[in-house]
Amino acid sequence: MEASREFVYQKFCEYYRDPATIIPSPIIPNQREFAYLLFKERFMVRHKRFEGIRNLRSVLSETVPSDVYHSCAYYENPDFDMDKKGWLGADLVFDIDADHIPTTCDKIHDEFTCVKCGFSGKGLLLEVCPACEATKFEAKTWPCEICIKSARDETAKLIDMLTNDFGFSLDELHVFFSGHRGYHVHVEDEAVRSLDAMARKEIVDYVTGLGIVILDKDARRKIKKGTAKKFNLNNFGWNKRLKNGMETFLQTATKEDLKSIDLRNNSVLENRDTIIKRCINAGLWDSVDGVKDQTWLKLAEHVRELQAANIDTVVTTDIHRLIRMNGTLHGKTGLKKVEFPAKNLQDFDPFIGAVAFKKGNAKVLVSDAPEFKLSGETLGPYKNQTVELPVAAAVMLICKGRAKVAN
Ligand SMILES: [Zn+2]
Ligand SMILES: [Zn+2]
Incomplete structure (x- = not known):
């Protein structure tokens, strides 16, 4: 070995x-x-x-x-x-x-190499190699704090x-x-x-919020006779999560935030407080002019994504x-x-x-490592240098393919 x-x-x-x-x-x-x-x-x-x-x-x-x-x-x-x-x-x-969660670090610490053609890159692992369409990669990942x-x-x-x-x-x-x-x-x-x-x-569907129905189609028929609400959320489970999530989102939403979920309706920001109070808290979903089912559905879908657990x-x-x-x-x-x-x-x-590993040190030649913390100590960044590290750090860098034992 x-x-x-x-x-x-x-x-x-x-x-x-x-x-x-x-x-x-x-x-x-x-x-x-x-x-x-x-x-x-x-x-x-x-x-x-x-x-x-x-x-x-x-x-x-x-x-x-x-x-x-x-x-x-x-x-x-x-x-x-x-x-x-x-x-x-x-x-x-x-x-x-x-590995499966988008992060602000965007996995810049990760590298991948196509096993077949050697194409390599940084960031989130691809599913298909852009050069040869193979699907097998060798990945170099990093357990970063943001991740x-x-x-x-x-x-x-x-x-x-x-x-x-x-x-x-x-x-x-x-x-x-x-x-x-x-x-x-x-x-x-x-x-x-x-x-x-x-x-x-x-x-799994519940935890990821898959298949939530929040627009009552039967009620839509009844509403023509003025007897029921089309859009309604009650106070438990996902309904409550959506309600609380919409309130939180609207409290700080900017015009750009709304645009990003395809809401270009000015009345949402203009009536922010009224919407939270009357629509979300009191359940009078139709009570603000210009804020109708389509708006609620877009908000709910966005909040669903935020609230779902990414398992x-x-x-x-x-x-x-x-x-x-x-x-x-x-x-x-x-x-x-x-x-x-x-x-x-x-x-x-x-x-x-x-x-x-809590004892001892080891000398390693580190090819490339970002700054990291281990056992309360801040180490790195390192680039092509020989350093003496606590054993736990040396093992981690070697396991991650970023260091070798130095002679
Ligand atoms: Zn390839
Ligand atoms: Zn990261």
């Missing part, structure tokens, strides 16, 4: 072999499938069953994988082939990853919906930093275990999904997946709480 890779491997060894390392057990471990990616072979070992966390730990300290996963699902026979496992249920899981904050904001919206609209208590939500640049939310309550893929898709929908609907295991290291950063109380979402600093 190449020296830098060997260095990271050695650090992972120390982590998994240290008796002080805490790797919490998922609930009912003996009904879950475990899987791990081998460091040297880059091969995924799957369909493993362990009686308990101790058995798994001894395997981890022997094999020292780069990444460890377990199924969200519970099986009669987790170590059998997929079709013979005997699915018993699955946790409800949500994955929020900055993680954007993922955190999405997670906050999700938690708000799960508690206020779905009725879970904060204690029932297991919230994790993913170890890279996102968050996971697991619901392990028995009430969700038997949900099939369709039911989970319904939950990776595939993860939630997949009832056999493997998810990174709590307490294990992320092969792309050397940070660990770590759980924290849902109420601490805003205060939990992953660049402190997820740091696994």
Whole structure:
């Protein structure tokens, strides 16, 4: 193995072999499938069953994988082939990853190279190579603070919906930093275990605000006789989110903000206060001249986008999904997946709480790294220079392909 890779491997060894390392057990471990990616072979070992966390730990300290996963699902026979496992249920899981969220940093710290033709660029990963139309890229990403904050904001919206609209208590939500640049939310309550893929898709649709109907078509017919309102929002769930969101948006909206959602109607800004008071708060949606259904629909659609939680929908609907295991290291950063109380979402600093390597320094040759914080220390930016860094920072830069061990 190449020296830098060997260095990271050695650090992972120390982590998994240290008796002080805490790797919490998922609930009912003996009904879950475990899987791990081998460091040297880059091969995924799957369909493993362990009686308990101790058995798994001894395997981890022997094999020292780069990444460890377990199924969200519970099986009669987790170590059998997929079709013979005997699915018993699955946790409800949500994955929020900055990879899929537009951010103000616009991922300028990310680079990609087309595997086929070598075309490369900076910024958000493309789906298709503009040069050769291939769809496989090698990506160089970075867990930047802006990216993680954007993922955190999405997670906050999700938690708000799960508690206020779905009725879970904060204690029932297991919230994790993913170890890279996102968050996971697991619901392990028995009430969700038997949900099939369709039911989970319904939950995804709710969380992302897909298919909200706010213009009552039946009422439109009745309104001709003057009996009902076409546009109406009540005071719970998405209706309430839209109402509150419209109020917040209108309070500070500029002419440009309105133009950006295709509203060129001057009466909205001229009557801002009246609209908020009479229409949104009192529910008299038709009471301001020139502000009708089409205006409300455009506002509602914009607010829907703002209020929706940007989750990776595939993860939630997949009832056999493997998810990174709590307490294990992320092969792309050397940070660990770590759980924290849902109420601490805003205060939990992953660049402190997820740091696994707390001792020692290492000399590395850094090709390119932006300024970053780790364990409360501000480091970088670096460009083609040899520096002595805390081990956690050295591991992260090597994992990210931005540094090599210096001789
Ligand atoms: Zn290409
Ligand atoms: Zn960023």
